[in-house]
Amino acid sequence: MSPVRVTFVRTVDRLRFQFSTAFATGVFLAVSAVLFAFGLERAEGGRLTLPAIWAAAVSPVLPALAAFLAMDVWSDERQTGRIDMLLTAAVRERDYVLGKFLGSWALLMGAVALFLVTSLVLLWRLAPAALANATLGDFVSAALILALQGALWCAVSVAASAAFFHAAAAAVASIMVTVVLPRGLWAAMTAWSDVGRTAFGEMPLDAHAVDFASGLVSSGVLVSYLVLTAAFLFLSGKAVACYRMVGRGARSLRASTAFVAFLTVVFVAMAMLLAFRLDVKLDMPMAGSSTAFSPRTRNVLAEVGGDLGVTCFMRRSDPRFRPTGRFLRQLTQEAASTGASRVSVRFVDPLWDLGMAERLVRRGVEEGSLVFERGRRLAVLSLRDGCSERACASTIRRLMTPPTRRNVYWTTGHGESSFDVYGAFGMSDIARNLAQEGYRNKPIDLSADKPVPADCALVVVSGARHDFSRAELGRLEAYLHSGGRLLVLLSVPLEGLSSVLASWGVRLGDAPRKAGKTLTGTDVVVSDFAEHEISAPLKGDRIVLENPLSFSPSAAAESGAGADRITFTPVASSGGVALAAAAERGAGAGSDLAVRPTRIVAVGDASFAMNGPLAARANANRDFFLNCIAFLSGTDASGSSGTGEGVLTSKMDRVARRRHLLWSAAIVPSAAALLLVMLAMVRRRRS
C-alpha cells in the first residue's frame, strides 16, 4: 500500500466520523439549497440550464466547506506533536500532502454528490417539469467544474493548514485566499480599472461554473485550475518540509525553499498566461442548453465578415446581466468558430463607467440595451424581454443590410387589439419585436375610400370583433389579388372575413370540442407542428391558444392549377384539428412568372400574441407570431428562441417553491447531518 493511499484512507476515515464534518455538511447542503431554490426562481422562463443554476448555487459555498474539512489536516498534527511521528517515517512530504488533499477532496465531492442527488430527487418529486429537459449526463460538466474548483480550494486549505499552527487560523487564511482575495480583487477591479470592468461580464469564478455547466468548456480555465492546484500542493509539501528546517544549519535550505516557491509562482503565472493564450473552447452539446445557435444566427455571423463590436449597457446588479453576459460569451465563441467574423464584447455599467455611459446616452441608447457596432454603423437592441438569440441575429442583420423598412399595416375600426396599447390586451410587446426585426408598424383604416398602400408588406387583422363592411372586404380582396399578404387572428367568427378566407382556401370552423392538452381548461396546448416555414422551427416547442377556433381547407384549396393553385397547410394542430393555417396561391410559380404569391395565415385565437399571454414566457407564442410575419413578408427570419428545450420551466407555484425550500434547505440537510452524527456515534461506541 502506497503512503498516499494509506494517508488518504486515514484522512477520509478521520473526517468521515467527526461531528464537525456532519455539521459542516449539513450547513453546506442548506446554504446550497437556498441558493439553488432562489436561483431556480430567478431563472424561471430564462435560458439558464438546470445544471448551470445548480453549479452556480454550489460554487460559492465550496470554498467554505473545503476550508472547514481541510483546516486541521496538518495544523492538528503540528499542534499535537504527531507531525514528529509522521516526519520520521520513510515517507516523502508530498505523499502525505497528496494523501491528505485527496482525502479532504473526496469528502468535499461526496458532499457535492449528496447535494446533487437530493436536488434531483426533490425536483423529481416536487417539480418534475424542471427536469424535463435535463439528463444526468448534463450534470457531468457541472460536476467537472465543481471538482476542479473543489480541488483548488482543498489544495489552498491544505497549504493553509500546513502553514498555520491553529486550525481556525488555517481556515481563516484559506477563506481569505479562496473567497476574500479573488472577490476583493474583482470588486477593486470593477471599481478602479476601466479596462477590467469593460472586459469581464461577471466574476470569473462564477462565470466558470455557469459556463462549464452549460457545456461551454474552456481549456484555458481547465489548465489554470489544474496548475494552481498542483502549485498549492507543491507549496504545501514545502511548508511541511520547513518544519524540519530549524537551527542555523537550515538557513541555506530555507533560502532555497523560498527561491523554489518564487519560481513556482513565476511558473504558475507563465503557465496560466500560456493556457489562456492558447485557449481552446469547446461547446459540448447538452439537452436543454441554449449554447447551440440556430442556422440563421450562424449564417448571420458568417455574413458579418469582419469585426463586430457589442456593448452591453447595463448595471451589473441587473438580474439580466449574468444571462446576457453568458449569451455574449457564446456569441463570441460562435463567431470565432465560423472564422468569418470576430465579436468583441465590452460591458458598460452606467454606475461606474460614467464617461462611456454618457456617450451611449447621447447616441440615444437607453440603459439595459445591447449596442452592436460595425464600422460606423450602430444598431441598438433593447433587452426589456431578456436577450434572445433571434433578436440579436435580427439586429446584426439590420446592421449589415441597407436600412429598408417594411411596413406592417394593422387594421382598425373593428375592435382590434392595437399595436400601440401597452396593457395586457394590447400588442405593444410584439410590435416592438417587429420594430427590432426591421418592420414599421402602421394603422390602416380600410373604411376610408383608399386602397391598401403599395408599400404594405402585409396586413394584420388582430382580433376584430365586428365584421368588415362590403367595401372594406373588397379592398382587402383587391390587395390579396395583387399578391398581398394577410395575417388574421380571430377569436370570434365573422361572416364577411370568413368568406374572404374561404375564397383563399381557408374555411373557418367552430371551437373544437376536443382539442388535446390544456392547462386551464379553456386553453389548448399546441405542440403538433407541420413541416412549414412557420412551424418547422418550433418542433419540440409549444404554443398556447385560448379557446381557439379551428380551420379546414375550403373548396378553393387545391382547386386551381399553376399560378392559381392554392395550397392549404394546417401549420399548428391539436388533436388532429388545425388551429392555425397557412394558404398560399402561386407558390413555386411566382419566380418564373414574376408574380408575387398571395399568402394568408389565419390563427384561431386573437389573444395569443397580446402582451398578457406573452408575459408568460413558457410558450413559443412570440416565435410563432414572428414566424408568421416572416413567412408573410418573405424574409428568412423564421426561427425559434425555443421554449420546450431551452427555457427553464419548473411550473412551481408559491406553495410548491416553499415546500421545495423547506425540504431542500431544512429537512434534508438536518437529516443528512443527523445521519452522519449517528454514524460517528456508532463508530465511537464500537471503538
Add this chain to the structure above:
Amino acid sequence: MFEIRNIAFSYGRSQVLRDVSFMVSPGEAVSVVGANGAGKTTLLRILATLAVPDSGTVMSDGQDALARPLRYRRQIGYMPERIALYDDMTVKEFLVYRALLKGEPAKRVRRRTSEAAEICRVTDCLRTPIRRLSAGIVKRVALADALLLRPRVLLLDDFLAGLDSGMRTIAGEILSSAAAFSSVIVTGHEVADFARWTTRILVLKDGVISAEVDTAGHDATVLCERVGAALEGGGR
C-alpha cells in the same frame, strides 16, 4: 555501526550542541543524560532528521545518514518526548496504520504488529481505543510503533519519564529486548535505571559529551555518583 561525528547545533545565536561525537554498536543500548536544556532532545531530533545540524555527520553503516534522509529513516525508530497518538483509533488500528505507512507490505503487517505488541506487552489492549489508555501504556504503544519494522537504530527521547517503578522495570526489559536487534539511544534523567538497562551512559554538558561511563561490572550507586559528579563538573 552508528556513528555521530562533531555534531554542532544552534538556535539563532544560542549554541546548544558544540561538538558531540560518539558511536553505538549494533546490539548496544546507550543512554544520554544531562541537565534540563543540555540538548538531549535536540540531539535526538537531529538524529531523527527533525532538525538540521550546523555541522557534523551521522554515519549509519558507513553511509552519511543525513545526505540520504529517506533511506536513513527506513533504518530508524523514533519515540518523541511528547507522545501524541490518534485518540480515535484502537491500538491495533494505530499499529497497522503505522506499519502500512512505513511501507510494510500488507501481508506482513499482522505479523509485525503482533511482534511489536508482544515485545512492548500491549497485546492485551490491542482492541482498546487509545484515548482510554494510561500514560504508561500509551508510551509502550508509542515504543511498539518505533519498533514496528525492527529498526537498526532506536531513538527514545525521555523514555522513562513519568513512569512508576513497576512500569519502569517493564520499560527497561522492553528496552533490553529491543537492543537485541537495534542500536538503542535513550535520553533521560533516570541514571539508576539506565545503569541497569544500558551498556553506556553518556553525560551531555555544555554542548559536548563531557563524560562516558561504562555500566558493565559497576554497582548502580557508584555509577550514579560518577554520573552525578560528571554533571556537576567532573571529568571522565
